[in-house]
Amino acid sequence: MVRKTARSSPSATTGDTARNRRSTVPLTIGSGLLGLAVWVLLANSGIQGFPGPLEVAERAVASIGDGTLFGDLFASLRRVLTGFVLGIALAVPVGFLMGWYAPVRGLIEPWLQFFRMVPPLAIIPLAIVLMGIGETPKIFVIFLASFLSSVVSTFQGVVSVDSTLINAARVLGAKDRRVFTGVVVPASTPFILVGMRIGLGASWATVVAAELLAAQEGLGYRMQQAQLYYDLPTIFVQLIVIGLVGLLMDRLLLLAERRLTSWQERR
Amino acid sequence: MSPVIPNAVTPEPATPKIEFRDVSHSFDLGGETFAALDHVSLDIAEGEFVTVVGPSGCGKSTLMNITAGLLDPQSGEVLVDGQPVRGPSPQRGVIFQQYALFPWMTVRKNVEFGLKIAGVNAEERRRTAERFIDMVGLSDFADALPKTLSGGMKQRCAIARAYAVDPTILLMDEPFGALDALTRVQLQDRLLDTWSRERRTVLFITHDVDEAVYLANRVIVMAARPGRVHRVIDVDLPYPRTEDMRLSPEFAELRREVWHSVYHQPSPIERTSP
Numbered sequence: 001m002v003r004k005t006a007r008s009s010p011s012a013t014t015g016d017t018a019r020n021r022r023s024t025v026p027l028t029i030g031s032g033l034l035g036l037a038v039w040v041l042l043a044n045s046g047i048q049g050f051p052g053p054l055e056v057a058e059r060a061v062a063s064i065g066d067g068t069l070f071g072d073l074f075a076s077l078r079r080v081l082t083g084f085v086l087g088i089a090l091a092v093p094v095g096f097l098m099g100w101y102a103p104v105r106g107l108i109e110p111w112l113q114f115f116r117m118v119p120p121l122a123i124i125p126l127a128i129v130l131m132g133i134g135e136t137p138k139i140f141v142i143f144l145a146s147f148l149s150s151v152v153s154t155f156q157g158v159v160s161v162d163s164t165l166i167n168a169a170r171v172l173g174a175k176d177r178r179v180f181t182g183v184v185v186p187a188s189t190p191f192i193l194v195g196m197r198i199g200l201g202a203s204w205a206t207v208v209a210a211e212l213l214a215a216q217e218g219l220g221y222r223m224q225q226a227q228l229y230y231d232l233p234t235i236f237v238q239l240i241v242i243g244l245v246g247l248l249m250d251r252l253l254l255l256a257e258r259r260l261t262s263w264q265e266r267r
Numbered sequence: 268m269s270p271v272i273p274n275a276v277t278p279e280p281a282t283p284k285i286e287f288r289d290v291s292h293s294f295d296l297g298g299e300t301f302a303a304l305d306h307v308s309l310d311i312a313e314g315e316f317v318t319v320v321g322p323s324g325c326g327k328s329t330l331m332n333i334t335a336g337l338l339d340p341q342s343g344e345v346l347v348d349g350q351p352v353r354g355p356s357p358q359r360g361v362i363f364q365q366y367a368l369f370p371w372m373t374v375r376k377n378v379e380f381g382l383k384i385a386g387v388n389a390e391e392r393r394r395t396a397e398r399f400i401d402m403v404g405l406s407d408f409a410d411a412l413p414k415t416l417s418g419g420m421k422q423r424c425a426i427a428r429a430y431a432v433d434p435t436i437l438l439m440d441e442p443f444g445a446l447d448a449l450t451r452v453q454l455q456d457r458l459l460d461t462w463s464r465e466r467r468t469v470l471f472i473t474h475d476v477d478e479a480v481y482l483a484n485r486v487i488v489m490a491a492r493p494g495r496v497h498r499v500i501d502v503d504l505p506y507p508r509t510e511d512m513r514l515s516p517e518f519a520e521l522r523r524e525v526w527h528s529v530y531h532q533p534s535p536i537e538r539t540s541p
Contacts, residue, residue: 172381173356173381183369263413
């Protein structure tokens with residue numbers, strides 16, 4: 001089933017041409033300006049407490065000034081990166097094992113498919129009961145989120161390695177180990193990197209939500225506090241930071257992906 | 268199980284380079300058994316250039332995979348230098364129709380791959396690779412990635428990669444099948460040129476009758492359902508083969524003969540049990 005899809009690499013969909021990218025720049029700027037205009041309109045429409053861009057910018061400067069914004073950001077980032085790195089560190093070997101050894105796949109896949117259907121956030125109550133209210137449950141949930149979303153694509157990458165490439169290595173004298181390290185691993189990197197991007201997105205979404213539920217610092221916690229005091233500008237600052245940081249991380253991984261898989265024939 | 272093959276049948280050297288002994292293999296296709304190879308016996312002499320041609324489904328590729336050691340025959344065996352084939356070996360180089368270059372490696376790295384596995388040191392690897400990249404005329408592209416190469420260049424790179432590990436046998440599975448007619452003819456001449464200088468035993472699968480006759484000492488025509496050797500046609504044209512030869516009456520006659528035995532085959536035989 002995967003043999004056919006293997007031809008079109010996973011990142012091929014993101015590989016837009018230079019000409020296309022250039023022509024979207026004015027549109028992107030225009031879209032930003034339009035959004036800002038809508039925001040100003042909404043703020044002036046008289047919705048109770050709805051802050052305008054200026055008010056939010058002032059709050060952002062203030063929270064940068066007193067250190068809370070970066071404090072929260074680093075708290076959130078630390079959680080995300082710890083959980084994410086742990087998740088990937090487990091997902092890649094498990095994905096490889098599943099792709100390489102059919103019995104491993106048979107044993108693990110049912111559980112994987114089951115837990116994939118359980119939103120990581122739904123694990124939080126259980127994690128808090130079992131692990132207390134410290135950092136552990138939050139990191140655990142992020143770990144779970146990134147693991148589940150990247151293990152499948154790693155596994156998918158391994159099973160869709162072109163069998164001709166494996167044969168080519170074998171007839172040149174490569175034994176299993178060499179076939180694995182020399183062919184299967186590089187051939188599945190595009191899939192792994194796509195999995196990492198999905199995993200990072202899932203982790204970022206999960207951390208904020210986890211902090212909403214139980215934390216003493218972090219972007220989600222700050223929003224939760226602001227909600228208590230009806231402090232809409234602070235909520236806006238947090239939302240914008242969450243969006244921008246998420247976007248930045250995604251772009252960084254995309255850049256890494258492009259560099260590491262530039263050998264791919266993009267169609 | 269193995270039939271007694273009297274040595275007297277083979278007029279040439281005592282041990283053939285490749286020997287197919289009663290090789291049979293069938294695939295299970297949706298409950299239906301498909302006999303890809305049915306009791307194929309064949310000897311190929313050292314240094315011989317043999318082409319295999321036949322309609323689709325005649326088991327050409329199965330024959331190749333079994334010889335390469337990528338597939339174990341269900342019965343019978345393939346001997347190379349008198350030893351039964353057990354799994355792939357760098358001694359038998361394979362060139363695939365889909366090139367099968369490692370796309371993340373440059374031309375040089377691709378050619379060096381087999382040498383690296385053989386444990387050849389970096390300096391010698393580089394020297395050997397250089398020699399074979401030069402042989403196939405890709406020196407200017409040694410550091411290019413496969414995605415930047417044309418189909419013909421990719422296949423030349425694959426040929427260099429196969430040659431680099433110094434195989435005694437080259438197995439070529441419709442290597443020029445995906446190329447345009449002009450490139451194909453150029454690569455045929457190149458291949459013959461290489462073969463005359465770096466003599467190897469070649470088993471070359473093709474569906475192109477012209478190609479089969481032009482390259483070979485001997486053309487094996489296979490028949491389908493079940494896949495079997497239908498006819499063996501000797502090509503008595505001298506090497507080096509030239510463009511003029513392609514247009515000669517002798518060539519036309521051979522081509523006609525091969526063409527006839529490929530396209531006017533006896534209807535599929537019903538075999539109850541072997």
